[in-house]
Amino acid sequence: MASLDSFKCRRELDVDGNSYVYFDLKEAEKNGLEGVSRLPASLKVLLENLLRNEDGTTVTRSDIEAMAKWVQERKSTTEIAYRPARVLMQDFTGVPAVVDLAAMRDAVKQLGGDPESINPQVPVDLVIDHSLMVDVFGSDDAFKRNVEREYERNGERYKFLKWGASAFDNFRVVPPGTGICHQVNLEYLAQTVWTKEENGQTIAYPDTLVGTDSHTTMVNGLSVLGWGVGGIEAEAAMLGQPVSMLIPEVIGFRLTGKLPEGATATDLVLMVVQMLREKGVVGKFVEFFGEGLDHLSLADEATIANMAPEYGATCGFFPIDNETLNYLADTGRDPARVKLVEAYAKAQGLYRPEYEVDPVFTDTLELDLSQVVPSLAGPKRPQDRVALDNAADAFAMTLHEEFDKMASAHKRAKVEGEEYSIGHGDVVIAAITSCTNTSNPSVMLGAGLLARNALKRGLKVKPWVKTSLAPGSQVVTDYLAKAGLQDDLDALGFQLVGYGCTTCIGNSGPLPEKISKAIKEGDLVATSVLSGNRNFEGRISPDVRANYLASPPLVVAYAIAGSMNVDLYNDPIGYDEENEPVFLKEIWPSNQEIQDAVRTAVTPEMFASRYADVFKGDDIWAGIEVKGGQTYDWDMTSTYIQNPPYFEGMSMQAAAPESVSNARILGLFGDSITTDHISPAGSIKADSPAGSYLQGHQVAPRDFNSYGSRRGNHEVMMRGTFANIRIKNRMFDGLEGGFTKKWPAGEKADIYHAAMDYKAEDTPLVIIGGKEYGTGSSRDWAAKGTRLLGVQAVIAQSFERIHRSNLIGMGVLPLQFEGTGWEELNMTGDETVSVSGIETLKPRELLDVTITFPDGRTETVKARARIDTENELEYYRNGGILHYVLRRLAAG
Structure with a gap:
């Protein structure tokens, strides 16, 4: 796409005889964008993106000028169209x-x-x-x-x-x-x-x-x-x-x-x-x-x-x-x-x-x-930093304030068939995991050096600790081996378990059964120490209630100490073969030792070698047989991958969107309904619509896997939309779970089956929400599931920006109550809703929303279409962004 180049900044750059075209920010400044040389580097990147993609429609001259105004105001209300490479x-x-x-x-x-x-x-x-x-x-x-x-x-x-x-x-x-x-x-x-x-x-x-x-x-x-x-x-x-x-x-x-x-x-x-x-x-x-x-x-x-x-x-x-x-x-x-x-x-x-x-x-x-001082973060949020010299005291306070276990602080639970017991604060998972730290040779080699020094003093990992090493790339294995440190990590139990996200995303795997049993029977607050970036409550392991982020060397140290109750600044980390105390400071490698190891063990050849055939894979990958050519050979019996129905009945010309007439309310929700409430997530319950579907396809509950792993099957995902166990449909008084009223009888039904019945009856559906509808992570299935359930519009008091955009991307109309809300209107969810003017819709237009109450009374209120740009309007008119792009590509 050729740029309009309003600021005459298209130039050529010669590098060793090679010529490159680029959009020169210094020339743009001379030609009207005063002061942009003072922009932060990150905003200069955005400015270049706009200059290069200026087309007069998605990127206009005024969009680019807004970047120059930012220098004076240091903030902006301008929305821009950014095209990543x-x-x-x-x-x-x-x-x-x-x-x-x-x-x-x-x-x-x-x-x-x-x-x-x-x-x-x-x-x-x-x-x-x-x-x-x-x-x-x-x-x-x-x-x-x-x-x-x-x-x-x-x-x-x-x-x-x-x-x-x-x-x-x-x-x-x-x-x-x-x-x-x-x-x-x-x-x-x-x-x-x-x-x-x-x-x-x-x-x-x-x-x-x-x-x-x-x-x-x-x-x-x-x-x-x-x-x-x-x-x-x-x-x-x-x-x-x-x-x-x-x-x-x-x-x-x-x-x-x-x-x-x-x-x-x-x-x-x-x-x-x-x-x-x-x-x-x-x-x-x-x-x-x-x-x-x-x-x-x-x-x-x-x-x-x-x-x-x-x-x-x-x-x-x-x-x-x-x-x-x-x-x-x-x-x-x-x-x-x-x-x-x-x-x-x-x-x-x-x-x-x-x-x-x-x-x-x-x-x-x-x-x-x-x-900066040695630190951990926990027990359940990455921002809750705890200095290492205060970690033991901080855990004692956590045991008291978070878990009300102070009275049983010294309680121990016998581990079946073993000579040891475990108690509150004992570390049962020590994981060098995740991309956060494993991209960093200094902390990885530091962990190996600490392991070597610990072994020299005769130290071992406590028997109740599940240890793992899951680097972010194969290069880590190479430089640990070259430094001779992988053997030391192996000797302490930190053998390679794989290359990928593991403990940090909850893939820590089960604890040994006897450890899990002791934790449950003793009602213990067990802990994990991991070198990842997430330690949210319930994320790491169902058996572990307190989770701490730490550097890889500290992960090794806590595996040896075996407990958060050990003060690693003042208490021995363990005892040598002569039963003499060993302190962490005695085995911690110096900065110079670590730098020397990095300098000698990490080489460019390792990266070149490992990434030479990065797309080839192992023998198992090579043995996977692929069916289909240009189009995929869908397996209709698969419970993981299915052809979604987005394009059924689609024609080359988009039909004008129709106004909503006498729609039923599928959900009536309060403020701050998040995408976690809306989108399918976590485990699949056996008695849920998704669980019933899987069992109907001969999948036993133990093989359900998670919603995340089945994101490629719309049949599973639409059954899990609005099915969160904590969501509250305000049609009911305080009832939690994915339920609605199915009319005309007004009977309680799960949302999925009610939606399918409404679809069979050709009854349109809307969702009614409060403030900040769709907050949280940008979960695509929060919008995809809404669309597949047959919802034509979501009418709320305000929207989170990304979810609003995602709804439009799936052809669902976001409408924002103007000066009122469903509670002020005394709505109960028993009403029907009509929206007029959609056929001739313009960005941010006010539309009439007519609410018909059960007694026949009607009230018409204004709602603003939160389709904010012409581009978004094109997506919506086409039935969603995929339909819009498909028609353009099909037309050549």
Whole structure:
């Protein structure tokens, strides 16, 4: 797409004889965008995106000028259309997107078009990393056995994804057992400056992305602007559609000084999370600056960027600097790309050492790195930092205040068949896991050095601890082996269990039965220590009630100590063979030891070798047989993958949307109904509509798996929509669960079956909500499920921005009560609702909503259509974003 180039900034950049077209921010400033050189680097990336994609419709001159106004006002109310360079997916959230692409190919074929016209319009990489479970641990064959079980559980999904990799252009799949999507992105996929061929020229522009995982933000450590989005937004970006977003506020975070002896990047990020949560940065960008960056490795910066969701920001961005170039070179990137990154960044005023003055920020805060101390975070939130020297006392307070167990603080429960007992605070899971830390050689090698030093003193892991090592990439294994430290970790029980998200996302696997039994019978507050980014209550293990985030060396230390009650600053971590006390400070490696290990053990050749055949996979992956060619050969008996009905009866010309007439209310909800309430999530209950469906297809409850694993089957997911056990339909007095009244009899029924009965009767449906409808994570099935249940409109007092957008993306009309709400109207859910004027709808138009009460009385109120732009209106008129794109691609 050619830019209108209103600010005459299209230029050519020569790098070692290679010519690149780029949109010059300095020229744009000279030609009318006064002051944009003072923008934060992250907003310069957005400005370049607008300049390059200016088309007069989705991106206008006034949109671009709003970026210049930001410099004066330091905030903006302008909504812009942002087009990321690429999309990153993991397997849980990626499967539904590929299902939709496959369904679009079938639909195009039915319309007489070419199925191969349906392809991602931007590069998409899907990394299979979320399905590994730690079933086997503490043995040399743990990795092999866990991967085999992973394939057994997920065979249908993997077969489908492998078909997608062969069927679609611009779509690649990284097979299981390779690494975590964020670490693969950081170490291989990301380029910092992206290029593409267009009309015989090479265009250079910042590498940007959106991902279907909230920790997509990790790659901001490599100066790649990206964040997590929901499935519908990701599909839109994948199909070449812009992501709508407000120009964000940017909080500048100045770093000074350097980390002291004994402090790690994990300790730093836990302090950053705590500070930014206290500051309040939800919906904002955070950008790091200051001389302290000179003393951080890029892996340290990636650790901080990874946890942007934990501190609440959209992203935590680090500008391009010398360390960026060094990391690109050290991880085996093409030398020509490294030279381009340097030349491009300097030409655009994006290179940190050459800033003439600090950028302008909405607000700032500051941290002296020398003040960072060893820390953990817990027992259930990442922002609840606890200094290590206070950890034991803090747990005692938690035991009292959170769990009311102070009276039984010293209680022990016998472990069946063993000579030991366990008590409150005992560590039953010690996991080096997740992308947060395993991308960082300093903490991984630090863990290995601590293990070596502990073994020299004769220390062992306590027998009740489930240990695991799940690195984010295979390179970690290489440098641990080269340093000779994997043997030391193995000797303590930290054998490799797999490459992928494990304990951090709840895939910790079951505890040994005798440990689980002792915890339950003793009603114990057992603990976990993990090097991940999430420790929410109930997330890590059903047997573990207190969870602590920590650096990998501290994970090893707590596995040896065996309890949160041990004060690692003052108490012995254990005893040697002569029964002499051993203290943590005696075995903790020095910063210099760690730096020496990193320098000698981590080489560019490791990255080049591991990523040379990153899409090949292992022998099991190679043995998966794929059915289908251009279109997928759907298995009608599958309970994981099904062809969704979005495009049934679709024609090339979109029919005008019709007004809603005498609709029944499927749900009447109060304020702050979240996407977690709406969207299917977690385990599937045997007596639920989804459970009944699976049992009807000969799936035993023990094999239900989760809603997340079955996102590719709309039959399961629509049965789980509005079925949350805590949701309250206000038609009933305080009743929790997915129920509604089915008219004309007004009988209680579960929402799914009532919706299907209404559909059979050709009765339209609406949802009525209060304030902040659809808050929380951007869950695509909250909108997809709403659409498949037959809901035509959601009428609420206010909407969360992303869910509002997702509803439009699925062809559901969001309407906002104007000056009133359903409670003021004394609605009970027994009414019928009509909405007029939809046929000639304009963005943000006020429409008449007529409510007919059971006694025949009517009242007409105003509601504003929360279709805010012409682009959104086009999506809605077409029945949703997928229909809009499908028609455009089918028409050629």
